[in-house]
Amino acid sequence: MKYLFLTTAILLAGCKGVESPPAADDSAAPKIAATPAPKTGMVAAANPLATQAGLKVLRDGGSAVDAAIAVQATLGLVEPQSSGLGGGAFMVVYDPKAAKVWAYDGREEAPSGAAAEMFLDAETGRPRSYFQRTGSGQATGTPGAIVMLHMAHQDYGNLDWGAQLAGSIKLAEEGFRVSPRMAGMVTRMAPYILKNDPEARAYFFTDDGEPLPEGFLRDNQPYADTLRAIAENPRALLEGDIARDIIAKVAAEPFPGTLTLADMAAYQPRKTEALCTPYRAHTVCGAQPPASGGIAVQSILGTLENFDMSAAGNSAEGWHLFAEASFLAYADRDKYVADTNFVEVPVAAMLDKAYLKSRADLIRPNAVIADVKAGDPAGFLQGQDATPDTPGTSHFTIVDKDGLTVSMTTTIEGPFGSQRMVRGFLLNNELTDFSAYEKDSDGVLIANRVAPRKRPRSSMSPAIVFDRDGEFLFTTGSPGGNSIIAYTAKTIVGILDWDLSPQEAIELPNVIARNGTLRMEAQNLRDAETDELDRGAGAKEFGLAEDIVSALEGLGHKVRRSGGETSGLHIIYRQADGSLIGGADPRREGTAEKP
Ligand code: GLY
Numbered sequence: 001m002k003y004l005f006l007t008t009a010i011l012l013a014g015c016k017g018v019e020s021p022p023a024a025d026d027s028a029a030p031k032i033a034a035t036p037a038p039k040t041g042m043v044a045a046a047n048p049l050a051t052q053a054g055l056k057v058l059r060d061g062g063s064a065v066d067a068a069i070a071v072q073a074t075l076g077l078v079e080p081q082s083s084g085l086g087g088g089a090f091m092v093v094y095d096p097k098a099a100k101v102w103a104y105d106g107r108e109e110a111p112s113g114a115a116a117e118m119f120l121d122a123e124t125g126r127p128r129s130y131f132q133r134t135g136s137g138q139a140t141g142t143p144g145a146i147v148m149l150h151m152a153h154q155d156y157g158n159l160d161w162g163a164q165l166a167g168s169i170k171l172a173e174e175g176f177r178v179s180p181r182m183a184g185m186v187t188r189m190a191p192y193i194l195k196n197d198p199e200a201r202a203y204f205f206t207d208d209g210e211p212l213p214e215g216f217l218r219d220n221q222p223y224a225d226t227l228r229a230i231a232e233n234p235r236a237l238l239e240g241d242i243a244r245d246i247i248a249k250v251a252a253e254p255f256p257g258t259l260t261l262a263d264m265a266a267y268q269p270r271k272t273e274a275l276c277t278p279y280r281a282h283t284v285c286g287a288q289p290p291a292s293g294g295i296a297v298q299s300i301l302g303t304l305e306n307f308d309m310s311a312a313g314n315s316a317e318g319w320h321l322f323a324e325a326s327f328l329a330y331a332d333r334d335k336y337v338a339d340t341n342f343v344e345v346p347v348a349a350m351l352d353k354a355y356l357k358s359r360a361d362l363i364r365p366n367a368v369i370a371d372v373k374a375g376d377p378a379g380f381l382q383g384q385d386a387t388p389d390t391p392g393t394s395h396f397t398i399v400d401k402d403g404l405t406v407s408m409t410t411t412i413e414g415p416f417g418s419q420r421m422v423r424g425f426l427l428n429n430e431l432t433d434f435s436a437y438e439k440d441s442d443g444v445l446i447a448n449r450v451a452p453r454k455r456p457r458s459s460m461s462p463a464i465v466f467d468r469d470g471e472f473l474f475t476t477g478s479p480g481g482n483s484i485i486a487y488t489a490k491t492i493v494g495i496l497d498w499d500l501s502p503q504e505a506i507e508l509p510n511v512i513a514r515n516g517t518l519r520m521e522a523q524n525l526r527d528a529e530t531d532e533l534d535r536g537a538g539a540k541e542f543g544l545a546e547d548i549v550s551a552l553e554g555l556g557h558k559v560r561r562s563g564g565e566t567s568g569l570h571i572i573y574r575q576a577d578g579s580l581i582g583g584a585d586p587r588r589e590g591t592a593e594k595p
Pocket residue numbers: 390392393411412413414430433457458459460481482
């Protein structure tokens with residue numbers, strides 16, 4: 001009781017900002033302008049070898065998009081648990097000369113034979129077990145990351161297509177030292193299905209059948225050969241012998257998939273203008289659906305715009321507001337966001353300032369919203385989502401000397417994707433990002449249901465933020481399944497509202513408010529739960545202090561102290577003098593460096 005009184009008193013004492021929020025400017029529009037060249041570039045990626053690969057391309061005169069091709073090719077080799085040739089990606093590109101921001105979509109696509117509820121157990125009618133779903137052939141969609149990069153290369157490449165792959169080819173042939181994180185992930189996944197596929201077994205385990213240890217020199221000739229084929233033909237994964245091998249592996253038991261050459265041949269990456277909305281005096285741009293991250297991050301920010309987050313600060317009050325805005329935004333994105341080629345997504349209505357003000361009005365300073373529900377921004381009837389997300393994925397960012405800027409999040413979905421390997425790379429299990437059910441319990445169709453040639457909803461949130469003049473300010477983004485949205489939003493609040501450096505913003509506690517539970521890195525792991533596959537770093541080092549956690553519990557939040565939230569945030573930030581600084585998430589093993 002004493003405790004409750006205390007927390008309420010603390011919160012009310014700090015609530016001036018909440019009582020008199022600065023009015024959101026209804027007339028504000030996103031502002032994108034040209035930005036002076038930074039003169040020297042920067043790369044921030046999840047593995048030092050990938051960062052180095054990107055820097056080498058920049059030094060050789062490549063653009064940020066050229067460097068992105070090298071980074072992706074290297075990540076697929078040295079961080080195969082997260083992303084690769086067999087996966088998909090979303091990339092936001094800022095062109096500082098044209099003052100344009102583009103969203104490229106290389107999301108995997110379901111085959112024409114994909115069926116609604118294909119991940120349900122025929123007898124129980126419930127979703128099959130995690131490994132039955134992810135390790136199935138049905139989980140693999142047409143991979144889009146490489147052809148998406150090729151599309152961006154046609155727009156912004158300086159080097160000939162294929163030149164960017166030389167470093168990764170050499171690394172694959174000569175071998176690379178297995179990183180601690182990769183070794184840890186192989187060990188963690190070894191007891192399950194990673195040994196089932198003969199190629200994956202031979203690659204990820206020693207001749208004695210032990211998981212590859214840290215420091216092991218791992219070569220990958222098939223990967224080098226695949227990269228050579230891609231250098232010759234950017235669609236080499238989607239046609240010819242490699243495509244046939246992918247199809248054969250997908251068609252293998254258990255739960256064979258239906259991917260065909262026609263599905264692969266039909267695949268095209270998409271390009272649209274990025275989704276941009278103002279946040280206070282700044283502009284935040286992100287990916288378009290089927291990525292939900294752009295909408296959800298901007299929805300959190302648009303809700304928080306109705307409060308003085310700067311005055312609230314990194315405190316119980318600040319995190320309460322962040323949590324409540326997140327609960328509301330996740331509820332909306334869960335219900336409404338899916339592939340816009342198949343369902344109408346009310347993007348503008350979801351981000352409308354008056355709508356978000358009505359959502360913000362639900363937030364009270366001294367108590368939680370009892371039962372967060374999706375709003376009704378545009379009179380749409382959609383079923384209650386049933387999409388199981390898995391943490392995986394990788395995020396990197398690059399700025400070149402001319403200021404061309406890439407923010408790219410890339411994935412094969414779960415750790416090691418479907419754990420089926422073809423020609424040195426892993427196939428994705430991205431189709432498990434669809435809703436397991438077609439309809440909700442009221443019989444209403446769910447937006448993110450499976451359909452032939454549809455792309456599953458993603459939480460990926462690559463973002464680029466612009467200053468009050470519309471000039472480039474910083475990039476951000478993270479891996480982490482549906483937590484990506486919270487991880488990314490935290491950094492934007494940290495930098496813009498709490499005046500933190502990029503590194504400090506990355507090291508803020510990860511706090512994820514979704515579906516009624518407030519999961520967080522907490523310094524006191526009293527009841528830590530570490531059951532999820534990609535968790536286990538960061539809680540003690542970066543967790544919320546106990547007085548803040550207790551205050552949030554006092555407000556009625558159902559807190560779950562996570563054993564760690566393995567975000568992999570990477571940021572590049574332009575300082576007032578035009579120079580770049582970067583931030584890399586110490587929860588993973590990435591670096592941010594200049595050429
Ligand atoms: N596979 C992670 C995501 O797309 O959200």
